[in-house]
Amino acid sequence: MTTDKALSPLTGKIALVAGATRGAGRAIAVQLGAAGATVYATGRTTRERVSEMGRATETIEGTAELVTAAGGEGIAVPADHLDPAQVRALIERIDRDHGRLDILVNDIWGGNHLIDFNTKVWDVELDRGLRMLELGVKSHIITSSCALPLLVRQPGGLVVEVTDGTAESNKAFRENFYYDLAKTAPIRMAFTLGEELKSVGGTAVAVTPGFLRSEEMLDTFGITEETWREGIKIQRHFALSETPVYIGRGVAALAADQGRARWNGQSLSSGQLAKAYGVTDADGSRPDVWAYLAEEAAGAEPSMDDYR
Template identity: 65%
Template sequence: MSTQQPLAGRVALVAGATRGAGRATAVELGRAGATVYATGRTTRDHVSEVGRASETIEETAELVTAAGGTGIAVAVDHLVPEQVAGLVDRIDREQGRLDVLVNDIWGGDHLVGWDKRLWQHDLADGLRALRLGVETHLVTSHHALPLLVREPGGLVVEVTDGTKEYNGSRYRDPMFYDLAKVAPQRIAFGLNQELKEFGGTAVCVTPGWLRSEAMLDTHFRVTEENWRDGARTNPDFLISETPVYLARGLARLAADPEVRRFGGRCLSSADLAGEYGVTDVDGSTPDAWRFLEDRAEGREVDPADYR
């Protein structure tokens, strides 16, 4: 194992690697030397209900390989247990091990009625959002953990939106979104308890305001090159971050021999940056959650002071 590629020889499964933080995480794990199975529902031959044909799991796998790892794309609907079981059987057959599981499955934004009370929200949409954001994580861990615990040192990472402190003190309305984003924190806490006797660790991580592909081109109609123009729509966009920021910290976390000290906790991208000295692509270290907390407490805040 080299210092340049501390994850050489390790095998990772990034569930939900089509775009956003999942894609960036797969790439950074590959840059660290890992073999990465990148899963999702959008392929070059099929577009998921999210409706974005521009990002595919094949492209993610190619980016992993280009970064120095080995990327393997597998089309999987993580709500279908048989597909997840088949995926894990394939990893076992081809690699004989699994060292890192990243549950970044979501794809439910289009189902969320952001201005709706529980009784006003479309029930079918809300329940499907919960299935996508919670059930998928449980199904995947159920099938993947027997392989991961075969050897000590395995790591499970639950990806969510919001720190434990922020989500614990504020309602992330609407109800279905709130539950979908609080649940991964509890899953990580519980899995960490279950993994201890096998020498494994589970943590939860969250980005700040993520400049995902959809956030850029759909919500703000900007590109990564001119993303600051998005502040004309919402000044708070100046505290946003690229998916690479969280992914860099997560890759360092996965390579940390003392990772168990974070077991059961929820770490933000800024927490990881502070711990491991990583930065976003522009060299900054944005801390969106501290920005939001300070503003909620009535302090005068400027996004530039939190980068």
């Protein structure tokens, strides 16, 4: 689908989506492109090299092509965001190409293969746990440290920290010590960066999808996007699952919102973004699994139909 760039709200904006290979990162990149942005899509999996996740199907080149097809300009740049030299070179390239950076999306992760739920910290190999923290925390710190000097040259920059869960939902036990830290840290990063960006008119938020039907999740459940409802038989909350398009549309609407400073420092779910901006998932629904889980945890017996 192409769009009229003259009518696109993010025309002329430069975005970096760090971790845009698949899932939420890919969808966010594509939806920013659909809104007219130039999007640098980075990650470790290319058509020549596969990351430790071992998924060769999704690549940053594929994401960049989808961004361009959606109406933006997609630029694929291989980068390991744990390597400061690579990230600095990436930012230097954006600076040479455009002299500005308007939107930074930190969606770097790639650690699902390391998670052992229902474990105690003493049951998890230390190297395995620390790798999760490198992938989910250190990579975000390196990227923000290198990218923010360019982003703050102009007022109004936006930083989006993508994580799993909101500040409220992450008060609950997350069943793995290292995963809990890896997914709670970006929420605090958004709060702290929001405080720092105030002086230059910038905004930082943390966002989370709900029960995400990413490529990896569909494969894990042994289903496809066409047969996703079969997943409900395995996990009933799958009834409130969502495609990556949902969080992508929400973040694009946030980026185009001239009044987005009202969200500064907060953590927002895809369901909250959908309600605030009137966006829907690909099928026209508005699932809100986090709100449902909160009601369920409080002892209620809500109907899933009321949260989709």
